[in-house]
Amino acid sequence: MIKNDLYLKALRGETVERPPVWMMRQAGRFLPEFRAMRDDYDFFTRCRTPELASEITMMPIRRFPLDAAILFSDILVVPQAMGMDFEMREGVGPWLENPIRTLEDVQNIEVPDVNETLGYVFDAIELTLLKLDNDIPLIGFAGSPWTILCYCVEGKGSKAWDVAKSFCFKNPEAAHLLLQKITETTIAYLKRKVEKGVSAVQVFDSWGGSLSPEDYQIFSWPYINQIVEALAPLTHVVVFGKGCWFALEEMTLSKASALGVDWTVRPELARMLTNHTMTLQGNFDPNRLNSSPETITKMVTEMINRFGKDRYIANLGHGILPNIPLENAEAFIRAVVDWKPN
Amino acid sequence: MIKNDLYLKALRGETVERPPVWMMRQAGRFLPEFRAMRDDYDFFTRCRTPELASEITMMPIRRFPLDAAILFSDILVVPQAMGMDFEMREGVGPWLENPIRTLEDVQNIEVPDVNETLGYVFDAIELTLLKLDNDIPLIGFAGSPWTILCYCVEGKGSKAWDVAKSFCFKNPEAAHLLLQKITETTIAYLKRKVEKGVSAVQVFDSWGGSLSPEDYQIFSWPYINQIVEALAPLTHVVVFGKGCWFALEEMTLSKASALGVDWTVRPELARMLTNHTMTLQGNFDPNRLNSSPETITKMVTEMINRFGKDRYIANLGHGILPNIPLENAEAFIRAVVDWKPN
Numbered sequence: 001m002i003k004n005d006l007y008l009k010a011l012r013g014e015t016v017e018r019p020p021v022w023m024m025r026q027a028g029r030f031l032p033e034f035r036a037m038r039d040d041y042d043f044f045t046r047c048r049t050p051e052l053a054s055e056i057t058m059m060p061i062r063r064f065p066l067d068a069a070i071l072f073s074d075i076l077v078v079p080q081a082m083g084m085d086f087e088m089r090e091g092v093g094p095w096l097e098n099p100i101r102t103l104e105d106v107q108n109i110e111v112p113d114v115n116e117t118l119g120y121v122f123d124a125i126e127l128t129l130l131k132l133d134n135d136i137p138l139i140g141f142a143g144s145p146w147t148i149l150c151y152c153v154e155g156k157g158s159k160a161w162d163v164a165k166s167f168c169f170k171n172p173e174a175a176h177l178l179l180q181k182i183t184e185t186t187i188a189y190l191k192r193k194v195e196k197g198v199s200a201v202q203v204f205d206s207w208g209g210s211l212s213p214e215d216y217q218i219f220s221w222p223y224i225n226q227i228v229e230a231l232a233p234l235t236h237v238v239v240f241g242k243g244c245w246f247a248l249e250e251m252t253l254s255k256a257s258a259l260g261v262d263w264t265v266r267p268e269l270a271r272m273l274t275n276h277t278m279t280l281q282g283n284f285d286p287n288r289l290n291s292s293p294e295t296i297t298k299m300v301t302e303m304i305n306r307f308g309k310d311r312y313i314a315n316l317g318h319g320i321l322p323n324i325p326l327e328n329a330e331a332f333i334r335a336v337v338d339w340k341p342n
Numbered sequence: 343m344i345k346n347d348l349y350l351k352a353l354r355g356e357t358v359e360r361p362p363v364w365m366m367r368q369a370g371r372f373l374p375e376f377r378a379m380r381d382d383y384d385f386f387t388r389c390r391t392p393e394l395a396s397e398i399t400m401m402p403i404r405r406f407p408l409d410a411a412i413l414f415s416d417i418l419v420v421p422q423a424m425g426m427d428f429e430m431r432e433g434v435g436p437w438l439e440n441p442i443r444t445l446e447d448v449q450n451i452e453v454p455d456v457n458e459t460l461g462y463v464f465d466a467i468e469l470t471l472l473k474l475d476n477d478i479p480l481i482g483f484a485g486s487p488w489t490i491l492c493y494c495v496e497g498k499g500s501k502a503w504d505v506a507k508s509f510c511f512k513n514p515e516a517a518h519l520l521l522q523k524i525t526e527t528t529i530a531y532l533k534r535k536v537e538k539g540v541s542a543v544q545v546f547d548s549w550g551g552s553l554s555p556e557d558y559q560i561f562s563w564p565y566i567n568q569i570v571e572a573l574a575p576l577t578h579v580v581v582f583g584k585g586c587w588f589a590l591e592e593m594t595l596s597k598a599s600a601l602g603v604d605w606t607v608r609p610e611l612a613r614m615l616t617n618h619t620m621t622l623q624g625n626f627d628p629n630r631l632n633s634s635p636e637t638i639t640k641m642v643t644e645m646i647n648r649f650g651k652d653r654y655i656a657n658l659g660h661g662i663l664p665n666i667p668l669e670n671a672e673a674f675i676r677a678v679v680d681w682k683p684n
Contacts, residue, residue, distance in 0.1 A: 157501070159499070159501050160629075162629055162663060165627075165629040165632070166629055166632040166663075166665075169629060169630060169632040169633050170632050170633075209606065211606075211627075212605040212606060212627050212630075213606065213608050215627070215630075243585075243606070245587075246606055246607070246608065246611075263554040264551065264553075264554060264555065264585070264588055265588070266555050266588065269588075285507075285553075285554050285557070287502075287504055287507040287508055287511060288511060288554075288557075290507070290508040290511040290512055291511050291512075321504060321508075323508075
């Protein structure tokens with residue numbers, strides 16, 4: 001049994017004294033102890049070394065009173081397991097030397113055995129659970145098939161994902177084949193995470209917001225929903241689509257336990273679009289952690305009051321930024337932990 | 343009197359036989375004759391040379407049955423006039439060697455005399471109106487103060503405008519001073535365009551969607567609204583905020599004649615959020631012009647049927663992409679021109 005189960009209570013829709021809190025990318029670059037590791041190990045070495053990944057996962061937990069841990073990893077380990085050799089290039093970000101551009105490229109991709117290719121993630125879960133000692137839940141995650149396709153086709157980050165989108169609009173058959181292969185790999189990957197003991201899984205659709213509502217229902221949501229259908233009988237599934245406010249109504253009809261929202265959606269509208277029944281997660285603008293701790297405290301309190309304390313997980317609307325001062329991140333977390341009803 | 347006044351009729355909310363059509367960035371890189379000029383003149387030389395700017399403005403008009411022309415220029419000519427030396431760097435885009443980073447930087451900026459600094463734009467309008475010979479209206483444009491601030495502070499394009507946003511959140515006083523100076527310059531600039539004979543002005547808030555609804559009402563909308571208030575007695579003002587669906591209700595209460603919407607907003611929702619009273623412009627995903635001409639024709643027809651033919655200006659949801667085939671752009675335009683009620 002997990003001692004602090006606030007996060008799980010929120011996922012189950014139970015009444016709580018205050019909302020749980022965690023921060024997307026909390027095990028990341030804003031922590032000085034994370035940055036200090038950079039000189040010794042490159043990014044994907046840290047993902048692939050269970051001892052390092054579990055240590056990084058624990059870093060924010062040792063500093064702050066967080067209600068959930070999220071396994072340090074990257075969404076690109078899935079396409080790596082499928083044979084796409086993503087690197088992390090300094091000043092560039094993710095980089096794939098030979099991006100997917102044709103139906104033949106897609107046909108050559110295999111759905112891998114995740115135990116062979118991603119065993120290091122499952123080992124990291126095992127180590128992390130020992131360190132967590134049942135104090136708080138551990139979250140596992142994966143990218144959405146659409147978001148993974150974006151990187152595989154574009155070969156690097158992008159503002160508008162025009163290469164990826166034009167690939168899909170010109171070669172829908174190839175796009176759907178690639179999306180299905182990613183989906184199958186992701187389902188096997190997340191199922192194994194659950195077997196290893198994570199308490200919930202979150203699917204990140206970071207670039208779904210580049211699609212129209214109609215194209216989202218063609219190229220993104222059906223594949224996310226396959227994942228939700230496959231995992232929901234086993235664990236809680238949280239879906240976070242950045243910029244995907246237009247799909248919240250469809251998402252609400254799914255078996256997801258919670259939906260993430262970004263900071264462009266007013267809490268009241270998010271509640272309305274999700275029928276006031278869904279657990280919601282979010283949605284503080286990560287850049288607003290540049291404000292003073294006093295302003296942050298005030299804004300977080302208002303955010304909770306607007307979402308309501310129940311069926312709500314306090315979080316950012318996207319990952320924490322690298323340059324945020326520790327005391328500002330702490331002000332965010334403290335404001336949730338110390339929240340009291342009016 | 344302008345012979346084809348469909349665009350103006352739509353702005354006035356009058357009944358039309360079919361919606362007018364133009365395409366954002368229609369005078370741009372998708373045209374081979376525009377690309378051919380690149381070897382002879384760099385980007386800002388083309389903006390600053392009235393004969394070239396007016397020729398570029400006419401290029402799409404000579405090819406396609408468009409219902410409006412938009413003066414070839416760039417939103418960054420305004421900060422250039424204010425003393426910020428933006429260049430257009432190959433493979434990089436806009437580039438400012440010394441971005442604005444402090445209150446002192448902002449205090450050093452002057453609100454310029456637009457006649458002295460932007461005379462080349464007004465001369466280009468004069469030349470273009472001669473070439474248009476009253477066939478169709480000419481649109482003038484400017485960037486929103488928020489969007490211009492983004493470039494001035496960031497110094498280049500960005501995915502999330504984190505440097506610009508953190509500048510505003512840490513130095514709100516400096517941000518508001520800069521926004522006010524940009525606003526005053528923009529009002530003088532657009533007023534002079536109207537005096538020179540443009541039939542409408544459009545304000546592009548390309549990066550307003552990076553802000554939360556609350557921050558949009560602090561850092562973007564009040565400044566756009568100053569422009570609307572100043573210009574609405576003189577001409578039609580169209581406001582296009584990319585990613586700013588969350589502000590459509592506030593925008594509807596303003597004196598704007600029309601609002602642009604991007605492709606993430608369903609037509610029915612855009613109508614609802616604007617009280618069914620506003621003229622709307624948009625919202626075809628520019629990347630969907632990569633589909634076949636047959637698919638484009640089908641999708642455009644559906645778009646018009648969903649928005650309705652009146653109080654509607656058919657357009658893309660952002661600028662046309664550089665690699666779009668001419669026949670696909672033509673399919674978009676033809677589908678509007680040939681549209682018939684069911």
